[in-house]
Amino acid sequence: MNCKNIKQKILIRAVLESFNHFPVKENRKTAFYFALDREEKIPSLSVDFEKNQAFDFGTGRSYDVISIVQQINKCSVSDALKYLAQFAGISENASSKTPTTKGENHRITKVQEVWHPALADYLKSRKVFEQKELVREIHYEIGGKQGFGIGFENQSGGFEIRSTYSKICLGKKDITLIQLSTKSSEIVIFEGFFDYLTYRNLEKNKTPTCDYLILNSTSMLFRAEEILKNYNKICLFLDNDDNGKSSKMKIQNHCKYKTVEDCSLIYHDFKDLNEWWCSDKR
Structure with missing residues (x-):
């Protein structure tokens, strides 16, 4: 993908989550995050999910997914594109045609006990396979791409998703x-x-x-x-x-x-x- 497509296709929410940045206040189309480059008590980074852009009211600076990576990693555009390559290939051959839950930017297609060999091996690599009943296997779709991972539910019904290839949150972030x-x-x-x-x-x-x-x-x-x-x-x-x-x-x-x-x-x-x-x- 070229820079224009990357700015449009890769979700700004997913990029922010990859750096452990999550909304403090959120509604259907926008959210407020803490700033990328400083500590603060009141969030000043406004994120527009529809435009896939962010604006820092503290500095007056606008961000897209590329400049966010540049700001956090202190890197060039070329290195930022290399980092963003992981979001262009999130598919892990998940398959399901019956949706169970829908969200604005994602669709959860299946929730079940952990049985897929890749996820079982992932839990074993983290030495917690014995606790697999405390998590779920989640199949999902983001931007037309399918994926699956280990899911852990939060208080708002969202799921923390982890696998060898992904670290995201589906739905609202919460404890x-x-x-x-x-x-x-x-x-x-x-x-x-x-x-x-x-x-x-x-x-x-x-x-x-x-x-x-x-x-x-x-x-x-x-x-x-x-x-x-x-x-x-x-x-x-x-x-x-x-x-x-x-x-x-x-x-x-x-x-x-x-x-x-x-x-x-x-x-x-x-x-x-x-x-x-x-x-x-x-």
Whole structure:
């Protein structure tokens, strides 16, 4: 595809999600995101899904999918096009003719238990195949292209989709709250659902005595603030990166009179809990 086609065909939402950027406020046609190049408390990046463009009210700069990649990766147009090539080939030979759910930019065609060999192998590569009943196999269509992946549902009915080839969210971005115990005073927080699956693997056959909160992105932390008021102890299994550390500080400041335990020390030499779990060095 040439630059003009890329700007029109590759969804700006998918590109932003690939960099872990998700809407803070959203309606059917537009959404507000936090800025690409700075930290802020009030989102200033307006994204028009119909025009497939973004505008930063803080700097007055407009973006398309190519310039977004350039801004975040600090790269040339040529390198940005190489990065965007992954979105032009998202197909994985999924097939289904009966739609079950429709969205503005996507269509979910099938939701079922995980059985496809490629997805089973993917779960095995992340060493969480034993927890496959906690996720679903999702077949979908985006821009006329079909794909499938491991799906993890959030509070708004959207699905986090992961596979060897894709990392996207279908539907509205949100947190996932899992309450397995009765009136638990303890909650365990994860940044992504593979860390949650890893933790359940570590628990093995133990009966859960706490609740679980998966942020599905640190940008969704604001949705958890009211929930955390209901717990006396908060255990954090966040990533060992700037976003994870920043989220830890925000939670600690928000919950000053509660017990907040940073469990990232367990995997301090690794990016996250799952990477540690998959390593031979643990």
